[in-house]
Structures are given as C-alpha cells and as structure tokens.
Amino acid sequence: MTSHLLALLLSLIAVIPPQRYGCTDIIGGRVVRPHSWPYMAAIQRKNLTECGGALVEKQWVLTAAHCQSNKSEVRVVLGAHQASIAEKEQQIFKVMHYFPNPQFDRSSKENDIMLLKLNGIAKLNKFVQLLPLPDSCEDIEPGTMCKVAGWGVTSSGKPSKYLRKTTLKIVGRKSCQSKYVNYTKITSNMLCAIGKNKFLKTDACQGDSGGPLICAGRYSGIVSFGKGCGRRDMPGVYTRLTEKYIDWIKKIISLHRDP
Ligand code: ARG
Numbered sequence: 001m002t003s004h005l006l007a008l009l010l011s012l013i014a015v016i017p018p019q020r021y022g023c024t025d026i027i028g029g030r031v032v033r034p035h036s037w038p039y040m041a042a043i044q045r046k047n048l049t050e051c052g053g054a055l056v057e058k059q060w061v062l063t064a065a066h067c068q069s070n071k072s073e074v075r076v077v078l079g080a081h082q083a084s085i086a087e088k089e090q091q092i093f094k095v096m097h098y099f100p101n102p103q104f105d106r107s108s109k110e111n112d113i114m115l116l117k118l119n120g121i122a123k124l125n126k127f128v129q130l131l132p133l134p135d136s137c138e139d140i141e142p143g144t145m146c147k148v149a150g151w152g153v154t155s156s157g158k159p160s161k162y163l164r165k166t167t168l169k170i171v172g173r174k175s176c177q178s179k180y181v182n183y184t185k186i187t188s189n190m191l192c193a194i195g196k197n198k199f200l201k202t203d204a205c206q207g208d209s210g211g212p213l214i215c216a217g218r219y220s221g222i223v224s225f226g227k228g229c230g231r232r233d234m235p236g237v238y239t240r241l242t243e244k245y246i247d248w249i250k251k252i253i254s255l256h257r258d259p
Contacts, residue, residue, distance in 0.1 A: 026148065026149065026164040026166050027154065028166055029167075030165065032164065035127045038128055039054045039130055039212070040053075040055075041053035041076050042080050043061075044084070045069065045074055050069065051063055051208075052151065052152070052208055052211025054211070056249070057253055058130070059117060059121050062212075063116060063209075063222065064223065064224055065113055067114060074094070075092055076116065080163070081162055081163055084161070089128075091128055098114060098115075099256075107184075109184055110187060110189060112224040113222055115253070117256060131212060139240070140215045140240070142170050142171055143169055145216065146170060146213050146215035147165055148165065148213050149164060150223065151208075152204060153229065168193035168195060168202065168213075169194065169196045170193050170215065171235050173192065175192075188242075189240055189244075191215075191221045191238040191240045192237055193213065193235055198232075201232065202230060203226060205230065208223045209222075209223045209225075220240065221238030222238055223236070223238060224238055
C-alpha cells in the first residue's frame with residue numbers, strides 16, 4: 001500500500017515541470033507547429049539566428065533597426081522551422097540593401113524598425129507567405145492578447161533550434177514606463193507586453209528581435225528591447241507599427257522596387 005502511494009507520488013513529481021528562472025525560451029513559450037508562421041524570417045550570420053523578421057512583400061523583410069550588422073555573410077532564411085540546418089521548404093537570400101529607419105536612435109531605441117531588400121524574389125507557397133501590414137494603425141489597448149515567435153534564447157540560456165512562440169498581453173505605457181525609469185522613455189511609438197499570467201514567466205529574448213508581434217490577429221509590432229528577459233513584472237518593448245512607419249515602409253518599397 002505504502003509503496004503504491006510512493007509510486008504515485010514519484011510519478012506526480014515527474015510530471016510537474018521544473019520552475020525556471022532567469023533569462024530564458026522565447027522564454028516560457030513552446031515550439032510552433034512546423035511552418036505555421038510562414039511569414040517568419042530568420043536573419044543569420046554563420047548559421048546563427050541573430051534576429052527575426054517578417055516577409056511583408058516578396059522581396060522585403062521588416063525587422064528591427066538594431067539588427068543591422070555591417071558585416072557581410074548575412075543570410076535571410078524563409079520557410080524555416082529549424083533555421084540553422086538545411087530544410088527543403090527553405091528559401092535563402094542575401095540582403096541586397098538595408099533600410100534602417102533614418103530616425104533610429106541606438107541609445108533611446110526610438111524608431112527601431114528596418115526594411116531589408118532581399119537579393120531575389122520569394123516564391124510564395126504553403127511554407128513562405130506574406131504578413132500583411134495592418135490597415136488600421138490604431139493603438140493597441142492594454143489587455144489585448146498578442147503572440148510573438150522567434151529562434152532566440154530560451155530558458156536554457158541558448159538559442160532555440162526550432163521556431164518557438166508565446167502569448168503575451170499588452171500593458172499600458174504608464175506602468176511600462178515605471179519599469180523603465182533611468183533606462184529609456186517609452187513613447188507612443190512603442191508597445192509593451194508581458195506574460196498573461198504572473199506566475200508563468202514568458203517573454204521574447206536575445207535573438208528574437210525584429211520578429212513580429214501579432215495582436216488580435218493583426219501585425220502590430222516588432223521585438224525591440226527589454227531589461228533582461230522573462231523577469232517578474234518586466235514587460236518587453238516592441239516598436240509599434242504606427243501610421244508614420246507604415247507610410248515610410250510603403251514609400252521605401254515603392255521607391256526601391258525592381259522594375
Ligand atoms: N534586443 C533583443 C534582441 O536583439 C531582444 C530583446 C527582447 N527582450 C525582451 N526581454 N523582450 O534580440
């Protein structure tokens with residue numbers, strides 16, 4: 001009898017997931033169903049994913065300005081699940097041109113948005129698709145549920161092999177600003193988002209930057225920065241897709257579109 005109880009107890013312990021602390025998965029998220037985020041782009045150097053992005057036109061990826069690297073050998077992988085190995089669904093490009101927002105400010109992190117022109121045209125199929133820009137640029141209300149995905153650092157401290165996603169909710173700028181005093185100003189061009197459950201830490205992390213934040217089904221923001229990752233009460237900060245940015249994106253694409 002007691003041995004039965006003991007066995008039951010042991011098996012219960014085995015199914016309780018260990019608590020995780022510190023910088024983490026896309027922290028607290030889970031692996032996506034392969035190719036269920038067909039607009040996700042992995043921006044890599046030497047097969048390491050440094051940033052995410054979203055395919056917004058067949059030759060254009062939208063990401064964060066702080067993802068610009070002056071080094072060559074950058075590649076953009078579309079259609080990936082495991083981005084650092086070859087998969088048959090993948091389409092791989094080089095960056096023909098970087099268009100960081102001219103008002104990007106590295107220290108204040110304002111205007112952290114950039115377009116990449118690829119050196120070829122993506123073929124749209126089941127695995128590679130466009131993420132449409134929002135047609136309304138209204139602000140996103142606190143409490144709105146959002147999702148984000150990336151190949152960034154997980155709770156193990158290492159980047160994820162597979163694309164992972166998590167769910168977040170928008171927090172108001174005032175309360176967000178109170179967490180970022182002495183750090184930076186949270187402007188109306190930014191959105192803050194945190195795990196929906198106080199006890200389950202979840203967040204974007206290093207390597208997830210540039211990836212899309214999708215709120216109530218609409219492309220709403222871009223992973224930009226955070227103080228640490230997955231810290232208690234510490235929201236992550238996203239560039240908000242405001243009207244000003246959408247106009248800038250449309251202008252750049254139409255000016256630099258191949259004939
Ligand atoms: N700046 C990071 C990157 O380059 C992303 C940070 C997001 N951090 C966060 N805690 N939400 O990948």
